[in-house]
Amino acid sequence: MATRSARHGSPAAVRAAARGGGILTSTAPLAPGYAQANLVVLPRTLAYDFLVFAQRNPRPCPVLEALDCGDPVPRGLAPDADVRTDLPAYRVYRRGKLEGEVSDILSLWREDAVAFLIGCSFTFEAALSDVGVPLRHVELGCSVPMYKTSLELRAAGPFHGRMVVSMRPIPVGLVSRAARVSARYPAMHGAPIHVGAPEEIGIENLARPDYGDPVPVRPDELPVFWACGVTPQAVAVTSRPEWMICHSPGKMFVTDIPHRQFDVLGGAE
């Protein structure tokens, strides 16, 4: 089965499995050790404003690669890949409305399409796991819970909205370590943006995430919140761009770049 062979496979093997329709669940456990990315595709007329929006909001929208106009090949992150086919599922938005999910975007691709790949939390999660910080959603085999917040983003052109965050329950004795370790990956959302007190960032009910699955927070834990790469999808709804395609949450683009290269203290120059 494609999914099973992809589990310990190379990034290229995982992308091939996704291309063949063989990955039906989250890409989180696949190609361990390699960074994954969120996808945003927009028409060229909106690409500049989106890139400025991302630059102004680097915590939720850290751009790992801006592809050339009309070019589906991410030459920096995976030069033999194609973002039109190599993710398990795509979400198509028109004027802010989610039209549906598709398994490739070959027929939707346009000469004026511009693709952006955006940092993903799986990289700092691997680092947290390496230093003994448990990840509840991984233990439970579900997706991380994600929430819309009251944190206003800085607008650019038509793009505006509020930050989406992911939440991980962290034992109180490990919160400091979690903050310090994730901070080393600013291109992958970096340090937590908030610890505890969900109401202070506009989250009313932790049991009802806006995306992903709910996970319990135990009495000896604090909910810790990180900026989330699903933010552009919430922004797509509020900003109503003519046309926008994103990955399906949790079903990411797998890059050829090892996690460690994004560690500012130990990675690539």
Add this chain to the structure above:
Amino acid sequence: MATRSARHGSPAAVRAAARGGGILTSTAPLAPGYAQANLVVLPRTLAYDFLVFAQRNPRPCPVLEALDCGDPVPRGLAPDADVRTDLPAYRVYRRGKLEGEVSDILSLWREDAVAFLIGCSFTFEAALSDVGVPLRHVELGCSVPMYKTSLELRAAGPFHGRMVVSMRPIPVGLVSRAARVSARYPAMHGAPIHVGAPEEIGIENLARPDYGDPVPVRPDELPVFWACGVTPQAVAVTSRPEWMICHSPGKMFVTDIPHRQFDVLGGAE
């Protein structure tokens, strides 16, 4: 004298002095504790490709703020400033040729002008100084030496060229510390891109920098190289954009943001 009062003044006082023509030397010692920035101004038709170029080459071109088209106010870094007047001197390039230096760009400003502010080494220099790493060019009261290298940048649209680096001689026993401390500031060029062996990155003669002043490297020191925000000016020459304005090297834009906010381990969320 404007320069003297600016030396220990606030960022706003330094910008006012620059506006009044009162700053004739480097801004490096002015408004200590606050980040400074490189300036690039381009017509809107070139702004997207430049922003993609910067995204593809974040070491030399870390964008701190992309201003709105036609807007001279850096609303994120200094909301009461004006990039047309608040730097001591500007360099005007046309089709890759340096036309000259001017003290403001009010008469050159256009409705379709887009300004970018780019990270500056003064922030990591303050951090190096704080942990006891000596800075030769500061001791000598001159500008840091900067060199064109053989390191090819990743192109975007018409923008292409090679990296410019700054060089600081570091005592061998402090090279590790200098690398670790500067790495905490990826928005300010981050860790060194090269240590020792200048010929390996295409630098033939350390005594002849392409920008700034030469400084001696002593026998117990290694030359340590960081990506430099003057890179866009070298790129302006090779890429020949219709029109481009930059700061005069060493005469930077002073922001309202303290250095420490750019420390990924201890700064802003």
